[in-house]
Amino acid sequence: MSATPIVIQWGLSSYSGWGVNGLQLALNWTRTGRFAPLCSLPLRLEEIALSPLEWQRMAGLFRESESFCAQIAPHAGQEVVVSVPVLRGLGNNLAGSRSVGGVTLRGRTTVGVCYLEDTGIDAEGRARAADCAAIVAGSGFVQRVLEGAGITHARTVLQGVDPTHFHPAPKAGWFRDRFVVVSGGKPEFRKGQDLALLAFRAFAERHPEALLLTAWHSPWPEGARSLEANRAVAPVLFRDDGRFDAVGWAVANGIRAEQVIDLGPVPNADMARILREADVGLFPNRGEGGTNLVAMECMACGVPAILSANTGHLDLIRGGNCVPLTRQSPVSAPFGTDGWGESDVEEIVAALERLWTDRAEAQAIGRAGAAFMAGLTWERYADGVAAVVEGVG
Structure with a gap:
């Protein structure tokens, strides 16, 4: 049985917080088969650093993402409805991420992934929140801010680290005397x-x-x-x-x-x-x-x-x-x-x-x-986000 496609509506990258977030979701879901992720923005491969094995295993995602972007690009600046779940990045005042050509995707289920620095949320922000079936809050702080604005369908799922890279290990010793x-x-x-x-x-x-x-x-x-x-x-x-x-x-x-x-x-x-x-x-x-x-x-x-x-x-x-x-x-x-x-x-x-x-x-x-x-991994995060999507799908 093939995995359900899911669209990540922000860019993948190894050089920014949002980019790493999306890339790790894609890596973990591709590996576990829980979802078949694709990205609705053109992928700049020079901004993605993977191992040779990861490049091979992610080839399908890159191919399908390119095809998907080509399908929606003619609808620049419009809203496009798709029959699969969509993850929409939400920033300050719940402003949503967009796809290639400024396309806004509405999925069979649309789930927001929210990180706020500006704590001011107005009526437009609340309306954007209501446009999502559920919201993944990136911290307890964000969930509290959302709840303070009357947005009650958010659930905190904390980001993680890749323990295959980030773990205690010996120093190389480049700065022995510093x-x-x-x-x-x-x-x-x-x-x-x-x-x-x-x-x-x-x-x-x-x-x-x-x-x-x-x-x-x-x-x-x-x-x-x-x-x-x-x-x-x-x-x-x-x-x-x-x-x-x-x-x-x-x-x-x-x-x-x-x-x-x-x-x-x-x-x-x-x-x-x-x-x-x-x-x-x-x-x-x-x-x-x-x-x-x-x-x-x-x-x-x-x-x-x-x-x-x-x-x-x-x-x-x-x-x-x-x-x-x-x-x-x-x-x-x-x-x-x-x-x-x-x-x-x-x-x-x-x-x-x-x-x-x-x-x-x-x-x-x-x-x-x-x-x-050790208890906060990207695999745990991907499972948590998947549970939110499945819970409203």
Whole structure:
């Protein structure tokens, strides 16, 4: 018996959160046969990093997706009804993802997959929510925001990690004499790179062996300008090709050039070997609609993580599995930030000092984080999303 087709109505990629989410759904459903996934956007194969075996096993998806896009492309800008389930990505105010040519798909069952940063939801947003038979909320925070707006047909399903890549393993030892702090996420006010920079600068003044390892690539580099809302940091810098200049910005903020390395764009599966070289992961994020994939991957590798105790991070914080930043002040912005938190720089520095001073405690926190993350896999996530689709289909 052949598997039921299901359409993922957003792009697949190894370089962005949404892209990894869709790619992992496709990989897991193709492997288990629970659904036969296809994508309604043209696939840019140069943005997808897979093993030779995965490329072969996914060949049918790529072929069927190309054919499906060709079928719906003539209906550019219109709504197209299909006889199979559709997963619709939902962003701020429940704005929905679209297919090739701006086509909006309505499936036999349409299920929203929702990640919110802006907590403001108006009547139009509620109407978009009602257009979905069910909504998968990417965190408990998102579900609470939706329920506060009167949207009650959402169910939280937490994202995961690929345990074949992200797990404790020996370091390669590239930074034997350094204390490595890793920080990841696209550069923007929400992700809090400004706070990470200020805290690292203070820490590095006392510890010259400290090294900041940044994975701050973004397909939308202009979003980094939002970091300038914090007047305590220097204006952001960009390279001649338009990319965000992480090292130049760090140096402009008083960090020595030899104390920062920027990784640039890294395919998701390659991050594990990088994360395991770190001594600590630093995530003072102001707002997370999901659970923060980089933080989850860091914890899964056994690297102790410092997490702001707000929004989607709250789903990750359990006794002893990380160092939570509990001094959270309200965040003011020209959009909805209910539940966001401004981490205290002094508390971040104290957390770094704690993990630098007590390496045994740091290792214990890392082990606890890895044990916790062992229960949060992409396979579990794919099963959870499938259960929601099947429950309304």
